Amino acid sequence: MTQLPTHTAKKLGLVVDLDTCVGCQACVTACKGWNDQGYGAALSDQNPYGADPSGTFLNRVHSYQVQPDVGAAQIINFPRSCLHCEDAPCVTVCPTGASYKRTEDGIVLVNEDACIGCGLCAWACPYGARELDQAAGVMKKCTLCVDRIYNENLPEEDREPACVRTCPTNARHFGDFADPDSNVSKLVAERGGYDLMPDLKTKPTNKYLPPRKKDIPQEASLLAPLLDIQATGFAGWLDKVLGKLG
Amino acid sequence: MTPAPSVILFTVLSGMGFGLLAFLGAGFVQPAGWAAFFHWGLGYALAVGGLSAATFHLGNPQRALRAFTQWQTSWLSREAWASVVTLLLLAPVALSDWLGLGWPRISGLIGAVACFATVFTTSMIYAQIAAVPRWNNWTVPAMLLAFELTGGALLSGQVLPALIGCIALILALYAHKTKGDVAFAKRGQTLGKATGLDRVGSATVFEHPHTSPNYLMREMIYVVARKHVARLWPIAFGLGAVVPALLVAALPAHPLTFALAALIHLTGALASRWLFFAQAEHVVGLYYGQRAV
Numbered sequence: 403m404t405q406l407p408t409h410t411a412k413k414l415g416l417v418v419d420l421d422t423c424v425g426c427q428a429c430v431t432a433c434k435g436w437n438d439q440g441y442g443a444a445l446s447d448q449n450p451y452g453a454d455p456s457g458t459f460l461n462r463v464h465s466y467q468v469q470p471d472v473g474a475a476q477i478i479n480f481p482r483s484c485l486h487c488e489d490a491p492c493v494t495v496c497p498t499g500a501s502y503k504r505t506e507d508g509i510v511l512v513n514e515d516a517c518i519g520c521g522l523c524a525w526a527c528p529y530g531a532r533e534l535d536q537a538a539g540v541m542k543k544c545t546l547c548v549d550r551i552y553n554e555n556l557p558e559e560d561r562e563p564a565c566v567r568t569c570p571t572n573a574r575h576f577g578d579f580a581d582p583d584s585n586v587s588k589l590v591a592e593r594g595g596y597d598l599m600p601d602l603k604t605k606p607t608n609k610y611l612p613p614r615k616k617d618i619p620q621e622a623s624l625l626a627p628l629l630d631i632q633a634t635g636f637a638g639w640l641d642k643v644l645g646k647l648g
Numbered sequence: 649m650t651p652a653p654s655v656i657l658f659t660v661l662s663g664m665g666f667g668l669l670a671f672l673g674a675g676f677v678q679p680a681g682w683a684a685f686f687h688w689g690l691g692y693a694l695a696v697g698g699l700s701a702a703t704f705h706l707g708n709p710q711r712a713l714r715a716f717t718q719w720q721t722s723w724l725s726r727e728a729w730a731s732v733v734t735l736l737l738l739a740p741v742a743l744s745d746w747l748g749l750g751w752p753r754i755s756g757l758i759g760a761v762a763c764f765a766t767v768f769t770t771s772m773i774y775a776q777i778a779a780v781p782r783w784n785n786w787t788v789p790a791m792l793l794a795f796e797l798t799g800g801a802l803l804s805g806q807v808l809p810a811l812i813g814c815i816a817l818i819l820a821l822y823a824h825k826t827k828g829d830v831a832f833a834k835r836g837q838t839l840g841k842a843t844g845l846d847r848v849g850s851a852t853v854f855e856h857p858h859t860s861p862n863y864l865m866r867e868m869i870y871v872v873a874r875k876h877v878a879r880l881w882p883i884a885f886g887l888g889a890v891v892p893a894l895l896v897a898a899l900p901a902h903p904l905t906f907a908l909a910a911l912i913h914l915t916g917a918l919a920s921r922w923l924f925f926a927q928a929e930h931v932v933g934l935y936y937g938q939r940a941v
Contacts, residue, residue, distance in 0.1 A: 519707015
């Protein structure tokens with residue numbers, strides 16, 4: 403149902419570390435791979451080997467160049483997927499009840515059997531987290547790998563979202579934000595994790611960790627103190643005389 | 649936002665249709681016999697035609713009936729209810745007019761109010777979306793209701809309501825344009841703020857996440873040429889409101905005058921609705937570094 407729960411027992415979500423993400427796109431591939439074979443309609447591609455390939459993805463990694471006030475520009479890679487907002491505008495606009503937020507863990511999901519593919523939820527999402535699958539005509543979005551995280555047929559270490567499991571630099575973390583002692587809550591507290599577009603009052607669950615401050619390269623020579631030698635004695639007298647001649 | 653023909657036709661035609669039905673229901677014009685059949689028929693055809701045009705952009709239109717279930721939160725669901733209830737409320741009056749049954753017109757009066765309520769729910773589908781700053785204000789319902797009033801008055805041949813409608817429309821279009829033109833900037837959203845990278849420095853796009861446009865870009869990131877905007881706004885104002893008002897005021901109140909004025913108004917309405925979608929920028933464009941200027 404499209405009424406948002408007033409409270410969810412857990413707040414499952416992701417922390418994305420912008421400091422360690424190297425933009426390898428492994429999370430994009432792992433996400434597409436996992437979500438292509440289990441939950442709901444497959445993520446279709448249109449014209450995949452043609453001149454204008456296009457397809458449905460639940461996770462996209464942008465690359466930005468950021469110029470700080472001091473120092474060289476940095477490349478910051480920016481994964482973007484559903485933030486599983488507490489006040490998810492995509493849920494309340496849905497006319498059919500296909501979009502919903504789970505009371506038990508806060509995951510925002512789409513019941514594809516009830517989705518008419520009107521696209522209004524994708525319009526309502528400020529983050530571009532939802533994509534209408536062009537083959538199935540239903541809305542696709544990140545499920546937080548709901549078919550992995552509770553799946554007892556998988557080894558315990560695999561019971562986390564595919565993007566988190568695959569990330570080679572540990573830039574993605576999965577956990578419960580309702581628990582202040584969880585790994586994700588601690589990371590957010592330690593590193594100053596932040597919300598995307600908080601002014602839109604969607605209260606995202608997922609948080610982003612800002613890149614750490616880069617060291618400023620030492621430009622002065624390490625020998626600088628040794629170069630400033632004050633001559634004394636004969637050398638000092640010579641220095642003074644020569645200075646007068648010059 | 650992409651100006652898809654299905655949503656342009658849906659909002660324009662159903663708005664005009666419900667406008668005409670409102671004037672018929674309220675009894676401003678009370679045709680009898682076949683004249684009633686064609687008047688009411690035109691109203692129903694426009695309203696239902698517009699609504700069915702909206703189903704063309706659905707991915708799975710066979711499940712459209714499910715859209716009636718979520719009226720508690722969803723404006724789209726409320727619109728589905730409002731339009732069906734309105735069309736049903738007016739049906740007895742339409743039958744009575746056509747067949748000369750002389751039934752009481754009370755459901756027509758309620759239906760006339762419901763016509764405006766229906767267009768209000770349509771407008772709120774757009775006005776509720778905070779992610780599209782140009783739409784997220786009161787000028788959207790004001791504009792769509794003014795279009796409904798004007799279109800309905802012209803199609804039902806009412807001089808004074810048509811003039812009032814045209815003036816209301818000019819004001820509403822002006823408010824929507826001026827408020828909309830600064831709405832995005834007023835939010836103060838930039839690429840740096842949307843990503844939170846403004847805490848590091850000034851951010852620009854280095855590389856897109858994909859090499860060719862995806863659903864998001866096709867649906868929500870539509871860049872309009874400035875010259876088209878400059879040409880279409882005068883058309884929207886002129887053909888939508890100014891010319892119809894002048895025609896109705898200057899020419900004798902003949903059905904042909906109203907037919908001509910209504911056709912011209914329809915052209916202006918289509919132009920303004922194209923702009924309504926094409927000029928509306930979604931904040932997701934920020935992540936792609938794409939903002940139409």
